[in-house]
Amino acid sequence: xxxxxxxxxxxxxxxxxxxxxxxxxxxxxxxxxxxxxxxxxxxxxxxxxxxxxxxxxxxxxxxxxxxxxxxxxxxxxxxxxxxxxxxxxxxxxxxxxxxxxxxxxxxxxxxxxxxxxxxxxxxxxxxxxxxxxxxxxxxxxxxxxxxxxxxxxxxxxxxxxxxxxxxxxxxxxxxxxxxxxxxxxxxxxxxxxxxxxxxxxxxxxxxxxxxxxxxxxxxxxxxxxxxxxxxxxxxxxxxxxxxxxxxxxxxxxxxxxxxxxxxxxxxxxxxxxxxxxxxxxxxxxxxxxxxxxxxxxxxxxxxxxxxxxxxxxxxxxxxxxxxxxxxxxxxxxxx
Amino acid sequence: xxxxxxxxxxxxxxxxxxxxxxxxxxxxxxxxxxxxxxxxxxxxxxxxxxxxxxxxxxxxxxxxxxxxxxxxxxxxxxxxxxxxxxxxxxxxxxxxxxxxxxxxxxxxxxxxxxxxxxxxxxxxxxxxxxxxxxxxxxxxxxxxxxxxxxxxxxxxxxxxxxxxxxxxxxxxxxxxxxxxxxxxxxxxxxxxxxxxxxxxxxxxxxxxxxxxxxxxxxxxxxxxxxxxxxxxxxxxxxxxxxxxxxxxxxxxxxxxxxxxxxxxxxxxxxxxxxxxxxxxxxxxxxxxxxxxxxxxxxxxxxxxxxxxxxxxxxxxxxxxxxxxxxxxx
Numbered sequence: 009x010x011x012x013x014x015x016x017x018x019x020x021x022x023x024x025x026x027x028x029x030x031x032x033x034x035x036x037x038x039x040x041x042x043x044x045x046x047x048x049x050x051x052x053x054x055x056x057x058x059x060x061x062x063x064x065x066x067x068x069x070x071x072x073x074x075x076x077x078x079x080x081x082x083x084x085x086x087x088x089x090x091x092x093x094x095x096x097x098x099x100x101x102x103x104x105x106x107x108x109x110x111x112x113x114x115x116x117x118x119x120x121x122x123x124x125x126x127x128x129x130x131x132x133x134x135x136x137x138x139x140x141x142x143x144x145x146x147x148x149x150x151x152x153x154x155x156x157x158x159x160x161x162x163x164x165x166x167x168x169x170x171x172x173x174x175x176x177x178x179x180x181x182x183x184x185x186x187x188x189x190x191x192x193x194x195x196x197x198x199x200x201x202x203x204x205x206x207x208x209x210x211x212x213x214x215x216x217x218x219x220x221x222x223x224x225x226x227x228x229x230x231x232x233x234x235x236x237x238x239x240x241x242x243x244x245x246x247x248x249x250x251x252x253x254x255x256x257x258x259x260x261x262x263x264x265x266x267x268x269x270x271x272x273x274x275x276x277x278x279x280x281x282x283x284x285x286x287x288x289x290x291x292x293x294x295x296x297x298x299x300x301x302x303x304x305x306x307x308x309x310x311x312x313x314x315x316x317x318x319x320x321x322x323x324x325x326x327x328x329x330x331x332x333x334x335x336x337x338x339x340x341x342x343x
Numbered sequence: 344x345x346x347x348x349x350x351x352x353x354x355x356x357x358x359x360x361x362x363x364x365x366x367x368x369x370x371x372x373x374x375x376x377x378x379x380x381x382x383x384x385x386x387x388x389x390x391x392x393x394x395x396x397x398x399x400x401x402x403x404x405x406x407x408x409x410x411x412x413x414x415x416x417x418x419x420x421x422x423x424x425x426x427x428x429x430x431x432x433x434x435x436x437x438x439x440x441x442x443x444x445x446x447x448x449x450x451x452x453x454x455x456x457x458x459x460x461x462x463x464x465x466x467x468x469x470x471x472x473x474x475x476x477x478x479x480x481x482x483x484x485x486x487x488x489x490x491x492x493x494x495x496x497x498x499x500x501x502x503x504x505x506x507x508x509x510x511x512x513x514x515x516x517x518x519x520x521x522x523x524x525x526x527x528x529x530x531x532x533x534x535x536x537x538x539x540x541x542x543x544x545x546x547x548x549x550x551x552x553x554x555x556x557x558x559x560x561x562x563x564x565x566x567x568x569x570x571x572x573x574x575x576x577x578x579x580x581x582x583x584x585x586x587x588x589x590x591x592x593x594x595x596x597x598x599x600x601x602x603x604x605x606x607x608x609x610x611x612x613x614x615x616x617x618x619x620x621x622x623x624x625x626x627x628x629x630x631x632x633x634x635x636x637x638x639x640x641x642x643x644x645x646x647x648x649x650x651x652x653x654x655x656x657x658x659x660x661x662x663x664x665x666x667x668x669x670x671x672x
Contacts, residue, residue, distance in 0.1 A: 080670070083499055085495075085498060085670045086671055105501040106361065106501065108499065108501045109361070111499075113499040115492075115495050115496075115499065117495060118491075118492065119491060119492035119493055119495045119496055120493060121371070121375075121487075121488070121491065121493040121496065122488075122490075122491050122493065123375045123487075124371070124375065128371075129496075132367060132371050135359075136364055136496075136497065136500035136501075136502060137358065137501075138358025138359040138360075138361070138364070139359075143356060147354055150352060151351070154350060154351045166491070184354070185353055185354035209351075212350070212351065213351060217351055217353060
């Protein structure tokens with residue numbers, strides 16, 4: 009795993025993200041600088057500098073923040089106004105066609121070729137990536153097995169349910185064994201079980217097969233489950249690039265305690281020990297301070313008060329909280 | 344290593360060249376349209392005129408060495424089903440175009456006879472089949488992809504919008520070649536096989552090239568118009584309507600505007616030349632006559648050539664820009 013030391017500097021006009029790799033042996037999958045794209049006078053992306061490291065990266069942002077435009081720009085599907093860099097070590101946007109050969113893209117839109125069976129669709133995508141016809145068919149069966157598509161592969165794609173289409177699109181994105189997989193809202197329309205399976209597959213691809221994944225989504229739970237890095241894009245500007253662990257680290261250390269009941273009584277007892285305690289309900293409380301020291305005090309207090317402790321965790325920021333904070337900060341700046 | 348592993352596996356192997364990826368669009372398109380039962384029926388029916396033409400060529404070749412067949416060929420020339428029948432010959436005589444006459448030295452007229460028969464083949468039955476087959480197939484080619492956003496799948500791979508449009512065009516090129524080029528070349532080969540000496544090839548060596556040029560003149564503008572219509576809408580029926588409307592309206596308008604020629608033979612040529620560009624069918628017919636060397640010199644015009652070129656470039660350009668524009672949506 010690449011370890012990253014990261015800092016982020018943002019101003020109102022331009023977001024600049026500085027990403028320092030400690031392990032310079034592993035190149036980034038995307039290094040793009042000065043990316044600007046506008047549609048009819050509105051900036052979809054404004055002078056974006058972005059480095060996406062190896063691993064699974066979550067691309068977050070509210071609707072209309074420019075996530076899909078960024079992905080299409082990386083793939084060369086839209087012409088950018090300015091910008092240059094490298095994608096998978098190849099000059100971008102000059103070599104965008106050969107870059108596409110090494111990227112698997114799962115579009116957000118519901119897209120399919122009318123009249124083709126599932127297996128034929130995947131085979132066609134493999135052939136479009138240059139695989140010979142027979143090998144494309146063999147490989148299509150292989151990835152459809154991996155994506156858990158059974159005999160439905162012989163049905164016409166227009167008869168598929170939303171979940172099946174997502175699986176099919178995932179198989180199409182993987183069939184040519186790309187180095188970078190770009191997934192645009194991949195879990196939309198999946199039931200909870202399918203979603204968990206889908207995320208497991210992403211995790212397996214990243215950790216067992218060394219694929220880099222850029223996951224664009226609104227579902228923060230998905231990001232929390234599989235991503236190592238997070239990028240937040242707001243109104244066409246990068247607001248944050250960080251590791252998930254850094255994002256979830258609170259500004260002050262502490263622990264989260266869950267008790268069976270009487271959290272308020274335990275909080276009062278801890279305050280008497282000169283600890284800073286926050287208690288919102290009858291079961292949860294957050295105690296600020298040096299983790300190793302306060303844990304002992306909490307145990308002692310709970311024993312004295314005869315309060316049963318269910319669980320003690322290191323205090324973490326929620327991704328939702330960080331995300332909303334960053335997005336609302338930007339909104340305030342605009343207002 | 345497990346005996347059976349349904350998990351993901353890496354893949355490494357040679358890949359085809361990027362500039363050839365349009366061929367996947369073409370072969371996928373052909374395999375999709377080939378599933379249509381009606382298309383197969385139409386293609387089967389479209390071979391019948393070739394059999395009639397082959398019969399004409401065969402009869403001509405037999406008449407060059409057999410008196411009995413000569414009489415039969417003369418009868419064929421006068422019949423209604425003949426590609427070079429009485430009405431055609433009368434019009435050509437009026438326009439001072441060389442015509443086939445049942446003379447004693449009929450072998451010297453081989454080039455003329457074969458050209459006439461191939462022109463008839465291209466001009467009348469196959470022109471109709473082309474309109475029908477393109478009307479059946481082309482409207483769906485791009486409009487279906489626009490409706491189901493299938494173009495995103497194609498273009499997310501190393502394929503440009505022009506490669507995509509070219510691949511789609513190749514579906515039409517293939518079908519039209521099956522209707523026109525391959526049967527016409529078969530007719531030519533059949534004539535060579537039946538001819539009694541090797542001089543037949545020397546007399547007619549240019550005809551295959553004329554067939555290829557006539558096919559190109561037919562195929563390029565028609566495919567361009569059809570694909571442009573298909574790219575302008577997500578409803579293939581609108582594209583089909585526009586396609587047939589262009590042919591029917593052009594044809595009817597041309598007939599109405601040149602109708603007075605029925606009463607005044609002297610004005611006929613003048614009127615036909617003036618209003619020629621209105622009807623796609625007559626423009627293509629004019630060009631084919633020129634390609635097969637059966638157009639009188641006083642009727643040579645550059646307008647139809649320019650029109651065909653402009654329509655071809657504009658049609659493919661519209662289709663390409665529509666696909667590229669959809670990506671930005």
